[in-house]
Amino acid sequence: MTAVWVIVGYGFREAVRRKMFAVVIVLTVAFLFLFWLANHYVFKDLSTITPPRDVNVDTRTFAGAFLVGLSMFATLFLGVVLAVFLTLGAVTGDAERGLLQPLVARPIGRSTLLVARFLGAGAVCTAYVLTVYFAGLLITGLTGHWWPDQVAWPGVELAGGVLVVIALSLLGSVVLSSTANGIAIFMLFGAGLVAGLLGSIGHALNSHTIEHASAVASWALPFEALYQDGLRMITEHASGLTGFLLQLGPFGGAYVHGWGIRLWAVVYVLIVGTIALVSFARKNL
Amino acid sequence: MPDALAVRGLAKRYGSVQALKGVDLEVGEGELVGLLGPNGAGKSTLVKIAVGLVRPTAGEATVAGARAGSRAARAELGYLAEMFRFPGWYTADEVLELHQRLSGSRGGAAERKRLLELVALADATDRRVDGMSKGMQQRLGVAQSLVGEPRLLMLDEPTSALDPVGRRTVRLLLEELRGRGVSVLLNSHLLSEVELVCDRVAILLGGQLVAVGSPHDLSRPRGVELETDEGIHRVEGATREDAPRLVAEAVAAGRQVYGVSVLTSTLEDVYLEAVGGETS
Numbered sequence: 001m002t003a004v005w006v007i008v009g010y011g012f013r014e015a016v017r018r019k020m021f022a023v024v025i026v027l028t029v030a031f032l033f034l035f036w037l038a039n040h041y042v043f044k045d046l047s048t049i050t051p052p053r054d055v056n057v058d059t060r061t062f063a064g065a066f067l068v069g070l071s072m073f074a075t076l077f078l079g080v081v082l083a084v085f086l087t088l089g090a091v092t093g094d095a096e097r098g099l100l101q102p103l104v105a106r107p108i109g110r111s112t113l114l115v116a117r118f119l120g121a122g123a124v125c126t127a128y129v130l131t132v133y134f135a136g137l138l139i140t141g142l143t144g145h146w147w148p149d150q151v152a153w154p155g156v157e158l159a160g161g162v163l164v165v166i167a168l169s170l171l172g173s174v175v176l177s178s179t180a181n182g183i184a185i186f187m188l189f190g191a192g193l194v195a196g197l198l199g200s201i202g203h204a205l206n207s208h209t210i211e212h213a214s215a216v217a218s219w220a221l222p223f224e225a226l227y228q229d230g231l232r233m234i235t236e237h238a239s240g241l242t243g244f245l246l247q248l249g250p251f252g253g254a255y256v257h258g259w260g261i262r263l264w265a266v267v268y269v270l271i272v273g274t275i276a277l278v279s280f281a282r283k284n285l
Numbered sequence: 286m287p288d289a290l291a292v293r294g295l296a297k298r299y300g301s302v303q304a305l306k307g308v309d310l311e312v313g314e315g316e317l318v319g320l321l322g323p324n325g326a327g328k329s330t331l332v333k334i335a336v337g338l339v340r341p342t343a344g345e346a347t348v349a350g351a352r353a354g355s356r357a358a359r360a361e362l363g364y365l366a367e368m369f370r371f372p373g374w375y376t377a378d379e380v381l382e383l384h385q386r387l388s389g390s391r392g393g394a395a396e397r398k399r400l401l402e403l404v405a406l407a408d409a410t411d412r413r414v415d416g417m418s419k420g421m422q423q424r425l426g427v428a429q430s431l432v433g434e435p436r437l438l439m440l441d442e443p444t445s446a447l448d449p450v451g452r453r454t455v456r457l458l459l460e461e462l463r464g465r466g467v468s469v470l471l472n473s474h475l476l477s478e479v480e481l482v483c484d485r486v487a488i489l490l491g492g493q494l495v496a497v498g499s500p501h502d503l504s505r506p507r508g509v510e511l512e513t514d515e516g517i518h519r520v521e522g523a524t525r526e527d528a529p530r531l532v533a534e535a536v537a538a539g540r541q542v543y544g545v546s547v548l549t550s551t552l553e554d555v556y557l558e559a560v561g562g563e564t565s
Contacts (some may be wrong), residue, residue, distance in 0.1 A: 006386045010372075017374040098369040100427060105336050105364040106387035107356040284299075285338040 010103075011086070012122025015108050019083045024078060028132055031074055036139045038218075039067055042145035064146030065235045071136030072158060072234075079129040079162040084185050086121040087169040089277035090114075093178035095285045104285060105125040111277050114170060118273065121166050126159045133158055149237045154230030159267055161230075165189065167269045171276035174283060189269045190218065191226030220267040229257040287350035288313055289361075289468030290335055294309070294344035297330050297492075304330040306492040307344065312437065315466040317459060319479035322489035328457040328472045330366055330440050331489070336364045339564070349436055362377050363435035365426045367442045367472070373415030377406055377425050380414065381432055388433035400428040403461075405454050419446040427455060431462075438469045440464065444478060474497055480552040488559045496559045503555045507548040514541040519548075 005108035015021055020071030042063050049059055067072060094100040102211070106230035133155040148154065168188065202210025204281045290312040298363050299307040305327045312318045333339040333347050337354025351357035371380045381397040382399060390396060401407050404424035414422060423446040430438060444452045452475070459469060459482045472481050480500045488496040496503060507532055509523040520531055525547045535542050550558075 009381060010370070010383065013374070014372060017372075098366060099372065101336075101338060101366040101368055101427075102364070102371070102384070103337060103387065105359060105362070105366075107385065107389070108387055109356060148336040215335065282340065284340065 001113055003106075003112050004079075004236055005117065007103070007108070007113055007116030008120040010280050011117050012124060012198070015045075015086050015120065015124045016193055018085070023237075024082050024085075024128075028078060028128075031078070032132070032135055032139065035071055035074070035136060036143065038070075039140050039143040041083040042067060046144070059207075060144065060146050061235065064140055064144050065148070067144070068136060068148055069231050071135065071140070072154065072227065072230060074156055075132045075136060076161060078132065078221075079158065079225075080165050080185075080189055081173070082128055083121060083125045083162050083166045084169050084182055086124065087166055088173055088182045088185065089116065089178035090117045090121075090173040091142055091280060091283070092173055092176060092181075114174075114277055114280050118166060118170055121214070122163050122169075125162045125166060128161050129159045131147055132153050136140065146235035150233035154233050155232040156264070157226040157233075160262070162207055164223040164226070167272040167276070171272050171279070174276050174279045183210050188221060189223075192221040194223070195230050196224050218266065222227050222261060222268050225257070225261045227266055229261060232257050286316060287347065289316070289550060290346070290348055290470060292331065292335070292344070292346045293392055295331065295334060295346055297327070297334065297339065298342045303436065304492055305334075305341075305344075307493070308489070308494055309492065310487055310497070311467050312470050315463060315468060317463050317469045317482055317484050319483035319486045320472040320489065321474075321476065321556055326489040326560075328489055328494040329441055330372060332439050332472055334365075334468065336362065336439055348411060356384050360469065361435060362437040362439055362495040363430035363432065364439045365430040365441060365443050369426055369430075371414045371422065373413065373451060375414050376411050377414070377417075377428075379427060384429050384432040386398065386473075388502070390433035390489060392433070396432070400431055401459055403431070406430045406449075420448055420451045423447055423450060424454065434467075436468060438467055439472075440469065441472045442474065443471070444473065449502060450477065476551075476553045476556055479517045485557075486552065488556060490560050496555065500555075504549045504551065505555075507550055507554075510546040510548055511535055511540075511542060512544040512546075514543075 043060075046059055089097075090098065103113060137148065137151065137155075165185065169181065169185045172184055176184060195214050198210055198212030199218075202208070202214055218228065219274055288311045290310070292308055292310040295305050295308045295310075296303070306429075308331060310318075310326070310328035310331075320331065323326050328407050330339060334341050335348060335353050335422060337359055342353070344352035351361065375383070378397055381400060384390075385392060385396065398407070400408070401410055404427050406421060406424055406428065409417065409425075412421075414425070418424065421557070423443070427440070427443055430440065439534040447455065456478060459471070463471060463484075464481075471479065471483060483500065485497065485499050486503060487494055506522075506524045508519055508521045509525075509528050510533060511518045511520070513535055518535075520527070522529060528545055528547055532542055532545055
């Protein structure tokens with residue numbers, strides 16, 4: 001176990017020393033400032049909006065959920081950027097640069113190395129995602145006096161989604177070059193987001209075919225399903241027209257949700273991780 | 286006691302390229318073996334299989350009796366890759382500390398200090414890798430390979446980025462290691478260096494061993510040269526044992542003899558003869 005923690009520490013130092021990490025921090029601060037500005041103006045204008053009497057919409061819930069949904073999307077996106085850049089070259093990229101061979105030649109085992117890289121990147125990204133998620137919640141809560149129905153679980157699921165991406169990126173790093181892996185993971189990420197939006201459109205159009213396609217994509221790419229489940233939970237008690245309108249929007253929430261997809265995400269990471277370990281064990285460096 | 290490195294019938298195929306074609310080689314205890322051959326001969330592949338970075342297609346390699354690539358084998362060796370890099374943000378001392386922890390070395394700060402002194406980096410303990418010259422990084426790589434006092438050292442082109450002083454430092458280091466009983470497999474293109482320090486030389490060509498032996502055994506007599514008042518006279522095929530007779534005959538013939546040289550082929554001659562001038 002000692003070697004695992006040595007490599008975790010190595011990966012952690014690599015993460016925080018990279019200029020990319022500083023760029024992500026600067027972008028995050030910029031995002032949080034802009035997000036606060038958006039919250040400030042949205043909730044300031046909210047008092048002047050009066051829906052028609054027969055339209056029973058809770059405007060504060062609608063605005064708050066929309067803003068937190070936006071913040072969750074940005075958190076997931078930035079978390080995925082961080083995850084991909086920390087892991088895209090973990091095996092092939094590092095081997096091409098000559099960073100990996102001195103480590104693999106030591107008596108630590110390739111599986112130890114890969115598991116440690118997962119734990120290191122996972123620790124950094126989980127801390128980052130939870131920090132940004134709760135910062136977003138605090139901004140909306142303190143500015144607009146609106147809090148989501150579930151506070152902690154959506155953040156946990158966002159972090160879980162990023163862990164799924166880390167597993168995929170590490171697998172990609174074993175078989176692809178850094179550039180190819182980065183492109184592949186961002187394309188998968190984009191495909192997942194599109195599938196989620198497709199589900200919302202299918203729901204609005206009452207198209208079972210589109211909803212089915214979205215559900216299949218959710219199981220194939222569970223990071224998207226976890227994100228959607230997190231969105232669902234922030235307004236899980238919203239009902240009536242407010243709930244319906246929120247479901248129609250881009251941050252509407254999941255059609256595949258609950259413990260089934262959460263457990264599948266864990267199994268998915270284990271399967272992807274096992275394939276990565278077997279591939280790495282057979283790889284010539 | 287098993288050989289530090291034993292390779293039997295080792296073969297490796299990369300797609301349609303046969304990099305190794307059944308190589309047999311041993312590196313005994315405390316022996317310093319030079320591995321020579323043109324680019325693409327299979328030298329680095331052999332070293333990488335021994336270290337466990339590449340899986341052989343056929344045959345076997347053992348390090349101190351343990352299967353190459355196993356943890357037990359890797360615990361016995363130190364490795365300097367041909368193309369390697371350390372993270373730029375690490376200091377020299379931190380690089381060695383990282384490898385101490387990975388190899389389970391208990392040498393602590395004293396071992397790190399001693400190793401940095403061995404490679405003439407005592408003044409660069411706290412210097413970051415990205416602030417070092419290529420030669421300094423190469424010497425740090427050599428120090429890294431010595432962490433944990435390995436029984437077998439695998440050095441793949443250790444002097445490729447070094448200036449003459451740096452090369453001399455590494456050569457003296459290799460001689461010191463041999464004195465301590467450390468076995469070394471040295472993969473190098475610098476024939477003069479190999480000739481100076483290696484007990485045995487193995488020449489690879491096209492994935493096969495074409496010559497193995499000590500530099501002295503591999504070299505062949507190329508005649509005797511006499512410098513007389515009539516100029517330099519070379520006797521082809523003559524050996525060291527023929528020299529006194531040749532001098533006596535020259536004197537008897539009334540020649541003034543100013544000097545006599547026994548000619549033998551250098552390792553470079555042996556190498557060029559073995560590889561037939563091949564390069565890639």
